Amino acid sequence: MDEFTTTRHNPGIDPHMHIWGWEIPVYLFLGGLVAGLMILAGYHILKARDRQERVSYPYAPMLGVILLSLGMNALFLDLANKLHVWRLYLTFEITSPMSWGSWILLLVYPALLAAAVLHPPERVPFGQGLLNMVRRWSAWMHARPRLIQAVGLANLAGGIALGIYTGILLGAFGARPLWNSAILGPLFLFSGLSTAAALMHLLAVVTRSGSGLAFADVALAGVFRLMDPDHCKHIMVRADASFLTIELAILGLWLIGLLTGTGVQQEAAGLLLGGPYTAGFWGGVILAGVGLPLVLQYLELSGRIRHTVIPAILVLIGGFVLRLVLVSAGQASHWS
Amino acid sequence: MSQAVSRRQFIKISASLLAAAGLGGSFLASGALGAAEAQGVPPAGGLRTIPTFCDMCFWKCGAIASIRDGKLWKLEGNPLDPLCRGRLCPRGTGGVGAHIDPDRLVKPLLRAKVRGEEQWNVVSWDDALGYTAEKMQAIKAKYGPEAMALFAHGIGGTFLKHTIKAYGSPNIAAPSFAQCRGPRDVGFRLTFGDDPGSPERTDIANARCLVLIGSHLGENMHNSQVQEFAEAVAKGCTVICADPRFSTAASKAQWWLPVKPGSDTALLLAWMQVLVSEKLYDVEYVTKYGYGFEQFAASIATCTPEWAFVETGIQPDVIRATARAMGQNRPATLVHPGRHTNWYGNDTQRSRAIALINALLGSWGRKGGFYVPAMMDLPPYPYPAYPKPARPKVDNPGKKYPFAHEVITTGIREATITGNPYPVKGWMVYATNLMHALPNQDETIKAIQNLDLLAVCDVIPSETAGWADVVLPECTYLERYDDLNPELFREPFIGLRQPVVAAPGEQKPNWWIARELAGKLGLSSYFPWQDIEEYLGARLAKGGYDFAQLKRDGIIRGAKQPIYMEDGAAVDFATPSGKIEFWSQQLADHGFDPVPKHVPPPPNPPGSYRVLYGRAPMHSFSRTQTNPLLHDLMAENAVWLNAIEAKRLGLKSGDRVRLRNQDGVISDPIAVKATERIRPDCVYMVHGFGHTAKGLKRAYRKGASDSRLQTRYDTDPLMGGTGLNNNFVTLEAV
Amino acid sequence: MARLAMVIDTKLCVGCADCVVACTTENDVPLGFCRDWIVEQVGGAYPTPLLEIRSERCNHCDSPPCVGCCPTGASHMHSYGGVVLVDHNKCIGCKACIAACPYDARYTHPDGHVDKCTFCIHRVEKGQLPACVSVCPTHCMHFGDLDDPESDVSKLLRSRPHHALLPAAGTGPQVHYLT
């Protein structure tokens, strides 16, 4: 091995790049989660067609609006030159995933809001006046099936775009061999879907067990109106199980891609295989975040054990750890 | 943002680039800006430029300071200066950091508690100098003026030297002799009757073969030397580098000879044996200028490459091949005299061997060898005569070091400890950090404890200042005038140091300190001038030079004159024989080898490594570690250890170790640099790190000090130099 | 058009870092940061080691990923000479360009914007050499226009073996090293 010394010691760059801390992972996690929520919502809105009152969990969009805003705040916190943030919206840089992202974020808001308006709660702790107005819009929309379909499509499309973007954002960095793979798009998309499903499952269970999550009560009021919650849970569990299986497959493909890739990619893979991020990746993501939930859910579905919220919680944590590990390990991966 | 440059501007760029390439001069030299700024013409934007000369080391390169909105912005080389040719070294460029260094001394200090505890009372200049004068008068009354010694290094010492001479003491020394170039100068004087000088009169630029014995040019950043070295390498000069360490210079060389430490004399003798036996030497030159060649040839006849191989570890065929390369390129073969030559205590003889091989090659006085330097004559200021000291200098009683022609720092230290030949009770220390500069720190402390007065004038709270009774904070070279510098160089010139910014605190320039102190000592008559401009003006006027021009340009250049024998430059040899002394009667008379012999250095104690040391290009000795700009480039030193040895000891680069020397002295923790670039029998560290003075906040306890580990020093019997390379360490992981 | 480039002779560079200090003072680079830096690479083994010393900085790449990924257009290619610059006013400090540079040539300036070597365009446009080039004591740095076959950078690249950093990264670096 060559002896190598450098006088460079730039903060955030040397000895290992550390320009992104917790903020970006949080942003990517919530972004993916919301993407998942939008896709689920969009899918059900479309499926229910003209019988919207049968939509199984109508408050996902409202939840999405809130989580997305939290995510964008995390992103904002990461900016080193916050006062200039508005510069993002003075231009569209076609080659910049960041630029795409900032515009996508802007565009998914209307879709989410529209979907939220479709299913306003019957009662809210406060602001009844506002609710009544929203209900009037809702009614107006319900009278227009094509509009409903458009909203469904917008959420489906917006969700997919958002989910893939959170992966492309990292995947596009040719300088970081660990990230530099198109497969990160689908990976984050399905990870997003699984976390979304997990979240809904969690809420369903939590509210069923009557624990005092006021918000969840509100959010899920409609679910119990039409549908037997256990049935609902099953759907979510199945959905989650399938998303997780796909996610696992993609993770596998991604690793194989790295290992069969160029020298620098193999070196990058080393960070997860025996390197400093091995524990986080295998323990936090593969085992706790995907493997264990799959097993538990299988046992739940086949009725060997009773339903718990544990798999859902594991999936959510795993989803975040995935971003955390990838963002940190990716920064540590380099060319020279 | 900025818009595109016009085609016209661009032509200007490439034109000047060609100029730069062609002239080997700097772009500033040919560029519009350079010309303007050198003339002190303030360009747009609140910019002013003032020329001065650098003091980040002793080379004295001409610098141009750019002042932006009243603040020092940058320092660049003065294109008019023959020394720097428009380009400074990293320390010169980083001189800005000396001005802004937050660790600087700001106010005069009086010791509050025990010596060395670095606890102070802030006092006025009047009190500080009053205290100093009072103590000096007491010493004079009790022990005589000779009991006061001055250690002063660099041009800033001129005026304090004047004060001390006026006071009546001859004991004025700098580490530049007994810890630096002394052996070299003596070795060359014994041979050619003259020394290589500083700046060295080496014609590196025109050498076709350059031989480096140590001399780590490129790490040793003496500007002109490095510039010429690069020039020579670019011209395809054959570089032969003997060094136990693969130095930067070695990496540019065709031949790297990883000699056993301390075996250079054997190598040199073998080279000469080949040159003589193969008649590759300059017969004509030697017969014309040489004295005692026959005895010389006879005494080296047995020094064959095969013999030298055993001593040096260098293959005989390599020794022959390199000797032949030297022979083929003579007289443009320069065997560099080196500078810091206090290595093993037998260094004068090694230096003499270097002088002799240059004599064989006929390079002294020849192009590509040693040119004949010139100096402008600048009369001294007409001071009254100094009082004649009653006693001779204290450092070299009975001339026990017969060939010492400068005062020996460590001789003064010894006298201070022993009181022989007479007591020394006061030290004034100017611009030298004795704790790092002199080997065996305990002896230095012992001497200090015998003093009635230790006054230290420095710019930062150095280790030596830490031991002082009174600390006199000087402003940096950027904030003051100093004496004129009529340089002895390729072409004669006079350089001016003038203030480019104001001192940030109560610091005062040395000339003011010297003058005030003289006043308090009742020696005002020795300072007829009121302020330094008056002094400089008077000196320049006497020499017929224009002060205004010097202030504007920073440099006054004299007429070029022939610098090579072949061009008619006069070379005379001020030796007893008036010739180049291949065989030295003087040495014989004093019982030394008239022709150098190889004396192997003491061997490594089992399992230990010899401690070698040197320079980092971005630092000067122990003076720049707190400089924010330079600290940023190298915050601490590392200990170089051969990669295989490191593996054997289970150490890898970055591991922290302590070094324990033969006398049980243990260093501060220092990082290991496991490297292929050094012999397995020695370690190497950059000098000047491992600061222990609390005031040096930025540098405090960063890296380790070679000086601390140099408890052993071998004194050169010819001139009293202290050989520092006979210290050995083992490594202990921390 | 012009293609500005730097050509550095590793056979002459001594790693003194004068180029680094000069950059710091010329460009008011904040303490603790650097736009250029010195790399020492040792190959081979004792007693025949090899040493290459390089002064490195932004390579002002022909196809700079740092520009492509910038969401605001702050990172851009200058209208003259292909110099890659950061417009401080447009920069939001998202640091995408830092992640995008395979040479780690960029850093976040304490003022919030991202910073890096500018090829001293402010000097070049005045007909001066970049600060680092202008101080180098070994004259091992050269700067000029590769589109001009007569410029000394063009001549050097024609006449001497040379390499650039991470060619495989496909960025087309324009700081070239003579070997």
Ligand SMILES: Nc1nc2c(c(=O)[nH]1)N[C@H]1C(S)=C(S)[C@@H](COP(=O)(O)OP(=O)(O)OC[C@H]3O[C@@H](n4cnc5c(=O)[nH]c(N)nc54)[C@H](O)[C@@H]3O)O[C@H]1N2
């Ligand atoms: N940047 C910078 N430059 C400086 C200075 C500075 O402080 N900083 N100081 C200046 C001053 S005053 C001086 S005196 C010079 C000193 O610089 P030089 O005159 O070059 O000093 P040396 O001791 O010859 O150089 C040390 C080299 O000698 C090698 N060496 C050690 N022992 C032996 C040996 O037994 N044989 C051989 N052949 N080589 C050996 C070491 O490995 C190291 O590479 O530097 C000057 N230049």
Ligand SMILES: Nc1nc2c(c(=O)[nH]1)N[C@H]1C(S)=C(S)[C@@H](COP(=O)(O)OP(=O)(O)OC[C@H]3O[C@@H](n4cnc5c(=O)[nH]c(N)nc54)[C@H](O)[C@@H]3O)O[C@H]1N2
């Ligand atoms: N162990 C070891 N000892 C050595 C050497 C070595 O390599 N290793 N090198 C030897 C050689 S070659 C030499 S030349 C000597 C050099 O020895 P010194 O000349 O003592 O060099 P420094 O250690 O830099 O100490 C210089 C002191 O002067 C101060 N100073 C700097 N500028 C100014 C100024 O403008 N005014 C005042 N008043 N003070 C100032 C600095 O802060 C510092 O405290 O050391 C010799 N001793």
Ligand code: SF4
């Ligand atoms: S060699 Fe460097 S430090 Fe010494 S005087 Fe010249 S520029 Fe200054």
Ligand code: SF4
């Ligand atoms: S200034 Fe020149 S010689 Fe010194 S490190 Fe920079 S490029 Fe190399």
Ligand code: SF4
């Ligand atoms: S070196 Fe890095 S910062 Fe510079 S242009 Fe190339 S990619 Fe961009």
Ligand code: SF4
């Ligand atoms: S940090 Fe600034 S320059 Fe870099 S990508 Fe973001 S906005 Fe562009």
Ligand code: SF4
């Ligand atoms: S070109 Fe200018 S900005 Fe770039 S490294 Fe050199 S000095 Fe610094």
Ligand SMILES: [Mo]
């Ligand atoms: Mo020295």
